[in-house]
Amino acid sequence: MEQTLSNALKTTLDELQTTFGEKVLQIHHPSGDTHVRVHPDALISIAEWLHEKGYIYISDVIGTDRYQSSDRFEVLYNLLSLRAKQRLFLVVWLPEEDPNVASVTSVWPAANWYEREVYDMFGIRFEGHPDLRRMYMPEDYAYYPLRKEFPLLGIPGSIELPGTTPESD
Amino acid sequence: MKQTDISSRTESTFFKKHQERLYKSLEDKHTTVEEVDVDDPLNSKMILNMGPQHPATHGVLRLVLELKGESILKTKLDIGYLHRGVEKIAENKTYQEFMPYTDRMDYLSPYNNNVALCTAVEKIADVDVPERAHYIRMIGCELARISSHLLWLGTMVMDAGAVSFFIWTFKEREKIYDIMDQLTGHRFTVSHARIGGVVNDITPEAMSYIREFVETFPAQLKEYHKLLDRNRIFFDRNENVGVLTTEDALRLGAKGPVLRGSGYAMDIRKLEPYARYDQVEFDIPTRLEGDNLARYYVRMEEMHESIRILQQCLEKLPKGSVRADNAKKAYPSKDEVYYSMEGMIHDFMMTDTGICPPEGAQVYHAVESPKGELGYFIQSDGTGHPWRLKVSAPSLANLQILENILDGEMIADTVVVIGGIDPVMGEADK
Amino acid sequence: MGLESALGEGYLTTRVDTLVNWARSNAAWPMPMGLACCAIEMMAFAGPRYDVSRFGSEVFRFSPRQSDVMIVAGWCSYKMSHAIRRIWDQMPDPKWCIAMGACASTGGMHRCYGVVQGVDNFLPVDAYISGCPPRPDAVIHALMDIQKKIQTEHSVMLDT
Numbered sequence: 088m089e090q091t092l093s094n095a096l097k098t099t100l101d102e103l104q105t106t107f108g109e110k111v112l113q114i115h116h117p118s119g120d121t122h123v124r125v126h127p128d129a130l131i132s133i134a135e136w137l138h139e140k141g142y143i144y145i146s147d148v149i150g151t152d153r154y155q156s157s158d159r160f161e162v163l164y165n166l167l168s169l170r171a172k173q174r175l176f177l178v179v180w181l182p183e184e185d186p187n188v189a190s191v192t193s194v195w196p197a198a199n200w201y202e203r204e205v206y207d208m209f210g211i212r213f214e215g216h217p218d219l220r221r222m223y224m225p226e227d228y229a230y231y232p233l234r235k236e237f238p239l240l241g242i243p244g245s246i247e248l249p250g251t252t253p254e255s256d
Numbered sequence: 257m258k259q260t261d262i263s264s265r266t267e268s269t270f271f272k273k274h275q276e277r278l279y280k281s282l283e284d285k286h287t288t289v290e291e292v293d294v295d296d297p298l299n300s301k302m303i304l305n306m307g308p309q310h311p312a313t314h315g316v317l318r319l320v321l322e323l324k325g326e327s328i329l330k331t332k333l334d335i336g337y338l339h340r341g342v343e344k345i346a347e348n349k350t351y352q353e354f355m356p357y358t359d360r361m362d363y364l365s366p367y368n369n370n371v372a373l374c375t376a377v378e379k380i381a382d383v384d385v386p387e388r389a390h391y392i393r394m395i396g397c398e399l400a401r402i403s404s405h406l407l408w409l410g411t412m413v414m415d416a417g418a419v420s421f422f423i424w425t426f427k428e429r430e431k432i433y434d435i436m437d438q439l440t441g442h443r444f445t446v447s448h449a450r451i452g453g454v455v456n457d458i459t460p461e462a463m464s465y466i467r468e469f470v471e472t473f474p475a476q477l478k479e480y481h482k483l484l485d486r487n488r489i490f491f492d493r494n495e496n497v498g499v500l501t502t503e504d505a506l507r508l509g510a511k512g513p514v515l516r517g518s519g520y521a522m523d524i525r526k527l528e529p530y531a532r533y534d535q536v537e538f539d540i541p542t543r544l545e546g547d548n549l550a551r552y553y554v555r556m557e558e559m560h561e562s563i564r565i566l567q568q569c570l571e572k573l574p575k576g577s578v579r580a581d582n583a584k585k586a587y588p589s590k591d592e593v594y595y596s597m598e599g600m601i602h603d604f605m606m607t608d609t610g611i612c613p614p615e616g617a618q619v620y621h622a623v624e625s626p627k628g629e630l631g632y633f634i635q636s637d638g639t640g641h642p643w644r645l646k647v648s649a650p651s652l653a654n655l656q657i658l659e660n661i662l663d664g665e666m667i668a669d670t671v672v673v674i675g676g677i678d679p680v681m682g683e684a685d686k
Numbered sequence: 687m688g689l690e691s692a693l694g695e696g697y698l699t700t701r702v703d704t705l706v707n708w709a710r711s712n713a714a715w716p717m718p719m720g721l722a723c724c725a726i727e728m729m730a731f732a733g734p735r736y737d738v739s740r741f742g743s744e745v746f747r748f749s750p751r752q753s754d755v756m757i758v759a760g761w762c763s764y765k766m767s768h769a770i771r772r773i774w775d776q777m778p779d780p781k782w783c784i785a786m787g788a789c790a791s792t793g794g795m796h797r798c799y800g801v802v803q804g805v806d807n808f809l810p811v812d813a814y815i816s817g818c819p820p821r822p823d824a825v826i827h828a829l830m831d832i833q834k835k836i837q838t839e840h841s842v843m844l845d846t
Binding site for chain 2: 766
């Protein structure tokens with residue numbers, strides 16, 4: 088779907104490419120949104136640069152399982168520039184072996200709970216996160232539910248259920 | 257008691273590791289190095305667990321509070337007691353089959369969730385929706401917004417002490433349930449919006465119900481204003497309670513009325529308009545104080561604005577069909593299904609395979625639900641089932657705020673602040 | 687009571703039974719375990735149109751120690767199941783349980799890893815209500831079924 092980009096967004100994307108060069112891997116516009124894929128090592132510096140440029144509001148952090156043999160996991164950061172009223176997605180691809188990426192809570196504190204949710208569902212660790220605990224499943228749970236190999240009905244016996252007789256107290 | 261002794265003093269019988277990590281992170285939160293006298297109970301801090309089952313937590317929300325006397329020092333939230341794995345279910349259903357699950361997420365205003373899913377799929381698959389369907393969706397969304405704010409009002413005021421208010425707002429909600437019953441066939445978790453339009457047209461009887469509601473509701477709102485707007489008790493309980501400054505609100509990612517009550521006027525209906533919101537006139541109520549009273553005013557004024565939008569929609573409602581006519585992208589009408597062979601085959605294909613967006617397509621679309629920006633992120637792999645469907649729930653963002661604004665308040669304010677934030681656990685826990 | 691040892695089941699205990707059961711069934715205070723969307727319909731069931739206080743369930747006591755009937759409304763996740771069981775254990779006898787809605791009865795439309803497929807996996811349920819969410823009329827019907835169940839119990843002879 089061809090969509091004309093606003094001038095503010097065009098200048099931001101051009102400046103991003105000139106400033107960071109080959110760390111910006113791909114810019115594409117699926118269905119009218121703007122996705123900027125960057126190298127995971129440059130995530131924090133690009134995040135701080137975007138924060139200066141007006142992208143001060145983070146709406147969500149999304150994790151995906153691409154189920155490809157190279158770069159299995161994907162993390163998207165849903166950013167909003169309130170001055171220019173533009174939405175931008177910052178994307179990183181992570182390998183399957185020990186997926187970890189720097190946490191952006193130093194730039195956007197709102198990402199705290201969103202990164203915890205991605206950790207809970209996919210097992211992606213965020214370095215520098217102040218409190219990386221699971222969000223929805225209890226800490227005792229040993230699996231990461233939204234990975235593609237996890238079955239829909241769960242793994243029997245992986246989480247305990249209370250008994251049918253009252254406890255001793 | 258020394259700070260590190262908390263975990264050894266709790267004896268949890270289930271999910272031990274989970275409780276340990278939770279209490280440990282409560283201690284670690286803005287760490288202070290302090291040793292308090294073991295023998296003097298008045299000098300020590302108390303950990304209070306406002307458990308998942310509590311009359312005042314809206315749904316199943318667990319708060320672990322560290323108290324010094326009556327004031328709260330720090331708090332940690334524990335959510336996930338209503339987690340179902342809706343996103344995993346979505347990977348196994350077609351887009352239309354997923355519609356009832358969206359209803360049950362923000363179950364106070366189900367219409368908004370339906371429209372959110374529909375607009376996201378229509379954006380990824382490039383489906384044109386007829387005008388009449390847009391206006392019907394807007395009518396449904398605004399009625400759902402009023403219904404959700406009425407429930408918020410009833411429960412917040414009931415938590416602050418005035419129990420009979422709950423009954424009055426439920427009386428009005430029953431009228432909205434009657435409208436939904438006439439329009440969609442179900443009181444409450446309607447699945448009225450379909451990809452490409454809506455299910456059925458508004459019957460003349462439903463139209464008369466809606467008109468009657470639009471005419472009588474402003475008088476009711478005035479009654480509520482008369483009771484609460486100059487009420488000394490309500491002011492004392494809500495003024496300067498749970499203050500959230502504008503910078504904090506933007507930094508911590510507040511959404512919806514919480515952000516608008518703290519001074520920033522962000523509304524997805526104006527920022528990225530969908531469904532003909534750019535053709536009706538309405539204002540975005542905003543307040544600067546950021547306390548609970550500001551959030552109350554913002555939501556009351558939003559109800560007034562909703563009535564204004566409803567009146568304009570009823571005037572502007574154009575004639576036409578209510579669903580797109582494309583066989584691969586929208587369900588055929590029931591006349592076609594019952595009386596023609598092609599219609600029946602199309603219906604079967606839509607139910608079996610469903611709409612197939614192009615492979616590799618991704619989309620994000622947000623709507624303004626009563627709680628804030630509700631967004632759907634869909635990645636498609638070319639089949640009728642989404643590869644990844646992520647729901648961006650506003651209640652999750654607002655609950656994160658709750659961890660920060662309760663520090664320093666009294667314990668009795670917890671209940672009122674939770675009411676002011678208005679979380680819905682079904683969508684926060686997905 | 688020493689009545690049953692002295693008199694056995696007979697005329698006197700039957701009359702006492704009827705009295706006790708009449709009192710219990712017409713004052714069954716519910717404890718709403720309102721988890722999800724069915725909780726909203728339960729609020730409507732307590733609301734002005736489908737007024738449940740005319741059936742004796744005047745107060746919705748959120749404290750388990752002061753209630754008779756627990757209405758589980760909404761899907762029960764594995765994490766929440768322990769809390770629900772603990773609350774059930776805290777309720778004093780005699781107690782009954784209503785599983786409201788499809789999700790509490792069998793897991794409903796949520797057939798996935800997070801939801802317990804039916805609250806009767808760990809609670810003894812007395813009445814199941816189908817519907818998603820059930821109309822408040824259906825919940826009143828279930829409450830009346832529980833009342834009928836109470837009225838046919840042998841309360842005096844129960845070993846509690």
